[in-house]
Amino acid sequence: MTTATRFAPPKDAPAILRARSEARARLHAAIPAGYSPWLHLAGTTSVAIVALALGLAKMHAPTWVELLTVPVVLLFANAFEWRAHKNLLHHRQKPLHHLYDRHTPEHHMVFGYDDMAIRDPRELKLVLMPAIGVAGIVAMAAPIAFALGHFWSPNRGWLFLVTSAIYVVAYELSHMSYHLAEDSFIGRLSLVRVLREHHRRHHHPKLMQKWNFNVTIPLFDWVHRSVVSKEVLEETLEHDRREKTPRDE
């Protein structure tokens, strides 16, 4: 079976579903033959493991005050996640336009509100950012970690770097878990079910520019009042139903 026929929707499917299937077939076909989802996952997780191993080797008896770096970094990281998702992943801005290109017209096109799960492990390529990108984000945090370590205390610098690396990898793994089959072992976990619903609403094309930008814990969605309300969601879904049902003349 060719990729195109494998993803072909029924002939009478609505235009959006046909467009989604075509995008999926095109992006699926563009995944290099040598791509390994397991290697991709291993590359991503190893960024956190290496940072943690380095941090544990370099830190010396951090005090409670130094350990407060961890919750502070988690807070900043959650704020950064909200802002970057809203401004960079949903608005095309040079020179970071590749982030938008991979996210809005690709990731959001393939995975919709009613169709969130990957259909085979190779589609992890359409969910996870490249492992080198994960390492790149951590590398961007390194100068701040270095400054903290140099001017304040080495332990604070390492705690900053390790927490940043673990946060980025947690972002990737949590995002992946929302795009696994709902009846898989991970997809059935209650925390994943709750957070997946938050992210699934963000995947609705009529909601994605305005609501639910946090992917991990929706703390800054709450701060910015961008958690989509039940009323807005119901109204959007009702609008969808009306569009699909031909009106009686």
Ligand SMILES: [Zn+2]
């Ligand atoms: Zn997603």
Ligand SMILES: [Zn+2]
């Ligand atoms: Zn998005």
